[in-house]
Amino acid sequence: MVDYLYDGSFEGLLTCVYLHYYEEPASGVFLESQYQSDLLRPYKCVVTSLTCSDKVYFAIRKKISPLALQNTYYLYLSNHIHKEMLVLEYLKKGFKIGISIDDQHADPLIHDIHILSKKVLAESHRFLGLIRFTDTGVFLYSAIQPDHNILILLGDHFSDRLKNEKFIIHDQRRSKALISSDGIWYITDFDSKTDFPLQKKEEYYRSLWKNYYNHIGIGERKNPKLQAQYMPRRYWKNLTEI
Amino acid sequence: MNQALEKLRILADAAKYDVSCASSGLERKNSNGIGNSKSFGICHSWASDGRCISLLKILLTNKCVYNCVYCVNRCSAETKRASLEPEEIAQITIEFYRRNYIEGLFLSSAVEINPDTTMEKMLKSLQLLRETYSFNGYIHAKIIPGTSSGLINKIGILADRISVNIELPSESSLQLLAPQKKLSAILSPMDHIHNKINENNDLRKKFKGIDKFAGAGQSTQMIIGASKENDYLILNAAQQMYHKFHLKRVYYSAYMPVVSSSLLPVPSSPPPLKRENRLYQADWLLRFYFFKADELIDLSSPFLDLDLDPKMSWALRNMHQFPIEINRVSYEELLRVPGIGVRSAYKIVAQRRRAAVKYEHLAKMGIVVKRAKYFITCCGKYYGKISLKPETIKNALFPEINAEQQLTFWDRN
Structure with missing residues (x-):
């Protein structure tokens, strides 16, 4: 288990998800510039790779759903302090369950994610007018x-x-x-x-x-x-x- | 410069009692000019009364030859008069739009000489905006009853939404309060617009490149509380218009007692805001919840209950239909439960395909459990914990209403 540090881009975040599956499972994903290292927790700085992020991007769309991809992106844009962890947990669950992930309204994680993603969308809509x-x-x-x-x-x-x-x-x-x-x-x-x-x-x-x-x-x-x-x-x- | 300020003030003041503000119902991209339109509509600001400002709502002129008793612009009223030229309107609209103050223009007018002359001027403003300024934003045009159908046809091509205000839903009230208006003269342009929209839709299916006629549909407005009409009549009129003319919206406007007349409520009386609110709720039930006006209200008590919302009030009158099992009943039946809305009903239907919906899930799905629990069972269990009598449920839900009634009872003795 290792902490992945990414550069703040959406592609960087998706690269971490890729590495979680194909290299070492992630104990967490964090923003590189704000990471507080800890002697007992190993960490790795991730170099953003467009090939890896593309793979994850299309996998989300195909294996989960376009809606899940949209939710992932809105999560990434949100101001939640642990948004990277939310994305990771959401996608882990999504790849396991598939398209019905967004029907699980009773799941506390999915519930929170839907609320957050809705907040981002609502604010962007508000600013079209404001x-x-x-x-x-x-x-x-x-x-x-x-x-x-x-x-x-x-x-x-x-x-x-x-x-x-x-x-x-x-x-x-x-x-x-x-x-x-x-x-x-x-x-x-x-x-x-x-x-x-x-x-x-x-x-x-x-x-x-x-x-x-x-x-x-x-x-x-x-x-x-x-x-x-x-x-x-x-x-x-x-x-x-x- | 100050003159323009003054004109805008007068004409905004004169237009504010028209409630429609929607900028929705039409998706259009910018074709190398300025502006586009989004089908979801965009609100740009909210005025001090909490109503949204989406369009620049303004009258062409408030000089009127009509003398409708309830209206601030009637010809016998002593108020400042002003009018704007088409060029001024177009310029203000464009400059406001560039700064993202507004989503478009809502142009209405008093009747200056006769309906056609006024509407000619309105047509000119729209032509200027659309053709000279290449404006692709939203335009809502108000049609004055009595306008010739040729003019309506021209305006309908340029405007996105058009509306004819019915104002008072019966011939007798119109005769009393707006003697120059006739119900038939209001309904016939509505019918004409409806036919034109249908005809245009058919044509556009067959041929390419035909402009939309009132692409965002038509709407209307009724004044509440100026005349004696009851809610039964108003809701039935609304339902008929939705059915017959496929209106997008019927707006209800609580009458602001601004005029002293023996025919109207006295100027100091409060506007019937609660009643307006209940009518809107009932209107939503007609449009999105598959209710019929007859179910919500009947002639024996022709006004909506002000203490309870219309859906709760319907449910309590029809307790024999409840409780219903949310894992089994249809979407339409779910919508009839107080506390369940369009979105939450949809969520229930989506989730129960995977697994039964449990009671503790309901709150998370956006259902108002506090209200809904008396009307549903969840996996066969009833969670209301009290008997299914309308009175007991009403007591549990709204203890304050009952307390009030008891107080008045004691007062009387």
């Missing part, structure tokens, strides 16, 4: 602070929607950004200064939007609790209208 772009004159810029690492789930949607624009979606919590230009997008590390001076036109449309926002609510039906339930307060600081 992103607010600022027109800097050259490109559109948006800052977000999501709980989970959902940036990659936003790429296709926004690059299709704003096909003829250039935009940056900045995940401030992870210092990463989705950069898109004319329908082609990629994700990169991003840590530059982002307090752009507001242009006149931008200020005008912001004030129009705030004005609209304040008047579309019906005063007699005021319901701050319901509002915060749909739009949790932790997201409010990046919203233009509040």
Whole structure:
């Protein structure tokens, strides 16, 4: 039994799963940069191999199900501290049981995994709406602070929607950004200064939007609790209208 | 600049009583312009009343020749009037959309001169957006009753969803409160739109490259509490419209007493929010739970119970059908159990193919066990622990309702 340390990529994680089956069983999978070594526990740094990860990738799809592959990916994007262990346990069980793994709603592990995977999907869906772009004159810029690492789930949607624009979606919590230009997008590390001076036109449309926002609510039906339930307060600081 | 702010304020204020906001029901990719549409719909913000903001909901104008008693925009009301030009609407929509404030446009209007002139202007705004600005986002257009069918046909091609508001579900109330509107004039465009959608679907099966006609379907809205209609009438009207016109949604809007008139509730009275909520619950039961309006409500007590949700209330009236064994009954029967919803019923059906569903699994599958346990058996065992009488179950579930009733009883003596 050995602890596998991976580089933080999805392919790296899948390589660890491969090694678990074809080299030495894993006692755990951890992020290399955050691993605390222990004299009594042997560990191995894993070099990400695309051949190995591809094998696992297609095996999950074929031998378990496309849904399981999706769940695995959402787990990987989540902010759970032991997400790698969850992935390993989930796949171990999945390869044993097969396609019916996701019908085992009563299994505590599967239950937790479904909840977590749903949380990631729900947050990415939320941000399809909650992103607010600022027109800097050259490109559109948006800052977000999501709980989970959902940036990659936003790429296709926004690059299709704003096909003829250039935009940056900045995940401030992870210092990463989705950069898109004319329908082609990629994700990169991003840590530059982002307090752009507001242009006149931008200020005008912001004030129009705030004005609209304040008047579309019906005063007699005021319901701050319901509002915060749909739009949790932790997201409010990046919203233009509040 | 301040003028635009003021106009937007007036026209947003005038549009806010229209409740529809859905941006769902249509999947469309961007064809080299701006915008796309997702079938699941996207909410962008939530206003102070907790309702979502998905579309830029706005009136073309609030200058109205009609004098519907309940309406803030009626011609006899003393309120500021404004109107937007098609170019202004298109620009605001595009600029809001680029910044991801909105999912599209919901354009409605008061009747400025007559229905057709107003709708011509609306058509112009939509043409501008779709053709000049290559806008591929969501557009919901409100059709004014009395619009000529030629205009409706043109608008239906450009808009994704169209709706005709029925407002009041009976001829007598319309006559009393909206004398310029006729029920037949509201229903005939609905019927026309329904036929056009069907015709368009058939055509699109046969030929390539035909544009969708109202691809996201049509909806309508009813005002609750402004007139004397009971829930029995309202739900039956909704059911008929779902059946006859295949509406995507019927919206219910609790009447905000904003106008003082001898025909309406007094302005200080609270809006019937609870009733609106119960109607929505019943509406969901009609659409997703295979209920019929007659089962939920009958003429002997024509209003929905405000203390209990309609499904619980139905179940307690029909205790002879319970308890049911969740490992055996059909999906449709599972849906009738209070505490089991569409998703959890689906999960039960999926899981029991592998192994029997046990009582301790239910909570994990998303079933509200607290409610459901009185109506089910699990592997033959009843876990409710009390007798199957409606009164006892009601007591156990909602002790506060009973306490209240007892209090009023003592008060009376």
